[in-house]
Amino acid sequence: MQSQQYQQQRRKFAAAFLAFIFILAAVDSAEAGKKEKPEKKVKKSDCGEWQWSVCVPTSGDCGLGTREGTRTGAECKQTMKTQRCKIPCNWKKQFGAECKYQFQAWGECDLNTALKTRTGSLKRALHNADCQKTVTISKPCGKLTKPKPQESKKKKKEGKKQEKMLD
Numbered sequence: 001m002q003s004q005q006y007q008q009q010r011r012k013f014a015a016a017f018l019a020f021i022f023i024l025a026a027v028d029s030a031e032a033g034k035k036e037k038p039e040k041k042v043k044k045s046d047c048g049e050w051q052w053s054v055c056v057p058t059s060g061d062c063g064l065g066t067r068e069g070t071r072t073g074a075e076c077k078q079t080m081k082t083q084r085c086k087i088p089c090n091w092k093k094q095f096g097a098e099c100k101y102q103f104q105a106w107g108e109c110d111l112n113t114a115l116k117t118r119t120g121s122l123k124r125a126l127h128n129a130d131c132q133k134t135v136t137i138s139k140p141c142g143k144l145t146k147p148k149p150q151e152s153k154k155k156k157k158e159g160k161k162q163e164k165m166l167d
Helices: 002-033 153-166
Strands: 063-070 080-087 099-103 115-125 134-140
Touching: none
Parallel strands: none
Antiparallel strands: 063 080, 099 115, 115 134
16 A cells, blocks of 8 residues: 555656656757847947036926037047936026025024025036035015004904994
């Protein structure tokens, strides 16, 4: 009885082993049937790095636009090209459309100048733009007078009711 079970286990193992060998042979032949692609020849170029101009919006002072790139080299096929770009409309344009700054909170109001200021440090410069490391902006302080305290609506209504009763 045990020898029959042993033989059945050996047959199952042999069948599994043969199936495994068959699958390996099929995979190997499928890979061998594929043509090997010749590797592209890496051509060393005498071309220089691209130098990009600032982004010029197509309309207005922000939004979609274009920039021109140039490079030098004796055997360059392409020495000029145009690239699409975008100037975000919420950036501080006075510091350059390609310079993004992280600003601190507004400072206290200077009573002599009636201005408050804050400083921004450079966060990001697009396409190697020439940006200042820190910038300072100022704005008017606004009205410095204290608002008048208003009476509550309930008191106003009561006053009107009393006026009507007197009439």
